[in-house]
Amino acid sequence: MKTPWxxxxxxxxxxxxxxxxxxxxxxxxxxxxxxxxxxxxxxxxDLTLGKDKWQEGWDGATSAxxxxxxxxxxxxxxxxxxxxAFDGVMDSFKLPKETDVQKSTRRDAIRKxxxxxxxxxxxxxxxxxNLLSVLPELATSGxxxxxxxxxxxxxxxxxxCKGALFNVDINLDSLPEDMAADIRIEAPKIQDEARILSRKxxxxxxxxx
Numbered sequence: 001m002k003t004p005w006x007x008x009x010x011x012x013x014x015x016x017x018x019x020x021x022x023x024x025x026x027x028x029x030x031x032x033x034x035x036x037x038x039x040x041x042x043x044x045x046d047l048t049l050g051k052d053k054w055q056e057g058w059d060g061a062t063s064a065x066x067x068x069x070x071x072x073x074x075x076x077x078x079x080x081x082x083x084x085a086f087d088g089v090m091d092s093f094k095l096p097k098e099t100d101v102q103k104s105t106r107r108d109a110i111r112k113x114x115x116x117x118x119x120x121x122x123x124x125x126x127x128x129x130n131l132l133s134v135l136p137e138l139a140t141s142g143x144x145x146x147x148x149x150x151x152x153x154x155x156x157x158x159x160x161c162k163g164a165l166f167n168v169d170i171n172l173d174s175l176p177e178d179m180a181a182d183i184r185i186e187a188p189k190i191q192d193e194a195r196i197l198s199r200k201x202x203x204x205x206x207x208x209x
Contacts, residue, residue, distance in 0.1 A: 049062065089110065139205045
């Protein structure tokens with residue numbers, strides 16, 4: 001039974017990522033990056049809440065804490081689900097294709113597996129965008145001593161979002177136009193919103209430093 005990526009040491013995960021095996025790949029790395037961004041956000045929230053000096057930032061930190069705790073938990077699961085989904089795609093390509101029935105069955109299986117492999121990074125991208133949305137206020141009013149950590153969280157969340165969308169796009173290219181219609185519409189919007197929020201976070205961090 002495969003060891004979940006989150007249960008590996010950092011060294012072992014990096015070795016797996018560096019190997020020639022198709023998984024883990026970029027989608028899993030994006031989910032792991034999102035988890036790291038969430039963890040940093042939680043740290044800054046903890047350094048803000050209950051500290052009288054940073055009372056102005058308590059509301060923002062409370063909101064950010066709720067979002068980041070949920071996101072960190074889900075990101076760890078998505079890391080495995082993303083690689084499992086791609087393994088499913090690879091398995092579907094190995095199905096027999098000798099007869100017309102087999103060819104049809106194989107084609108349907110490939111499309112179904114590819115759709116799942118599109119949905120997983122799309123969820124990663126959506127979660128990353130949600131995390132990005134709470135970071136500008138945390139950078140502005142949270143514990144100023146940890147504002148650089150908010151910046152790193154923002155960079156990681158941005159990379160997670162944009163990296164996951166790369167995986168979304170490449171999988172969408174393999175699907176018929178009538179499949180994943182909602183993702184085709186939403187993905188570019190997420191990309192644009194992430195770009196705006198990323199810049200907002202970096203500006204807020206540099207203004208505070």
